Amino acid sequence: MFASATKPSSFQTIDSLAQWFARITTALAAAMSAYHVYSRLSGLSNSQLEARGMTRQDITRATWQALEGHLF
Numbered sequence: 338m339f340a341s342a343t344k345p346s347s348f349q350t351i352d353s354l355a356q357w358f359a360r361i362t363t364a365l366a367a368a369m370s371a372y373h374v375y376s377r378l379s380g381l382s383n384s385q386l387e388a389r390g391m392t393r394q395d396i397t398r399a400t401w402q403a404l405e406g407h408l409f
Contacts, residue, residue, distance in 0.1 A: 367403075367404050367406075371400050371403045373403075374399055374403040375396060375399075375400040378396045
């Protein structure tokens with residue numbers, strides 16, 4: 338009797354799947370961006386990093402900032 342009232346509609350199911358897919362896609366894009374930042378910066382010499390006002394320790398911070406910029 339009440340089962341049909343609590344069952345999600347097809348539209349709600351498709352909408353939920355679309356939202357899930359969008360979240361996964363966003364997370365993947367963020368991870369790829371962070372990877373590119375890390376790989377680009379970690380390949381620089383200490384003097385090249387210094388010319389950018391960075392140290393090796395700043396690479397991690399810059400990578401996290403790239404990740405946060407996409408997720409939050």
